[in-house]
Amino acid sequence: MTPLLFPAYADAIRELDVAAIASPAALPExxxxxxxxxxxxxYIPFEHVNTEARIVVVGIAPGFVQWKNAMSEAQRRMTAGDDQAEVLRAARLAGAFSGAIRPNFVALLDAIGVQRWLGIASCASLFDADAHMVQISAILRHPVFVDGRNYSGTPGMAKLPFLREQVLRYFALEATQLPDALYIPMGSSVAEGLDWLVREGVIRRDRILHGLPHPSGANAERVAYFLGRKERASLSSRTNARQIDAARSTLMAHMAALSDR
Known part of the structure; x- marks a missing residue:
């Protein structure tokens, strides 16, 4: 297991003037x-791994705003005298799925039956009483910037040795601690990265839930159609109803098969 990096950065985090850092270019060397x-x-203090997790939500990489939020939360927890484990746990959860994205995400998971597999009433409790069942993660654990901007999947991580190395060094080791969890990729770039890890023998293919629309507000029409809140006839040309129908059917069958085991 990779040793924690946090002890080497704790003093710098404690002394950091987070508010004064206005862009990735201003991040301290x-x-x-x-x-x-x-x-x-x-570096970001995202080293906490919830080894009890049954669901792993996988984003692409923390962005600049997440970096600032995590650093602020780590500072707050250190000032309060929390131990290292609690500082890292709180920093990783800071801002996770806040705003409109959370209810969309919960509705998507409930629609395919994840709550039944977990044995809970709704996946809404994953952000409250049942938080011990979920790990909020990223296939690239630490923020990656391309020309000073948040990495968004281009160039593809599986094609670049530099990014593949980072995936293997951090996320792959995290995944080995969660072999029976279900992995939910947030976006096509993450899905491609998880498929590469399947080929590498890190994750089992049947543990990945492919095909959920990204729950962001920018994806509102696809989410609404997936959930049956919008009729097919009223969809714009940008939304592929057949593809969404196929993904929904596959995901529901996948979860039904898991629940029957």
Missing amino acids: HFLLAREGRISMH
């Missing part, structure tokens, strides 16, 4: 973990 050409990766 001390937090730089690696750089290759246009791509840089910077």
Whole structure:
């Protein structure tokens, strides 16, 4: 298991003036973990792994705003005298699925039966009483910036040795601690990355829930159609109803098969 990096950064985090950092370009050099050409990766205290988790929600990478939120939360917890484990747990959860994205995400999971597999009334409790069942993660654990902007999946991570190395160094080791969890990719780039890890023998293919629409507000029409809140006839040309229908059917069958085991 990779040793925790946090002890080497704790003093710098404690002394950091988070409000004064206005862009990725202003991140202190001390937090730089690696750089290759246009791509840089910077430390964030996202090292907590909930080994009880049955659901792993996988984003692409923390962005700049998440970096600031995590650093602020870590500072707050250290000032309060919390131990290292609690600082890391709180920092990783800071801002996770806040705003409109959370109810969309809960509705999507409930629609395919994840709550029945977990034995709970609704996946809404994953953000409250049943938080011990979920790990909020990212296939690239630490923030990655391309030309000073949040990495969004281009260039593809499976095609770049630099990014593949980061996936294997951090997320793959996290996944080995959660072999029986279900992995939910947030977006096509993450799905491709998880499929690469299947080929690498890190994750079992049947543990990945492919095909859920991304729950962001920008994806509102696809989410509404997936949930049956919008009729097919009223969809815009940007929404592929057949593809969504197929994904919904596959996901529901997948969850039904898991629940019957």
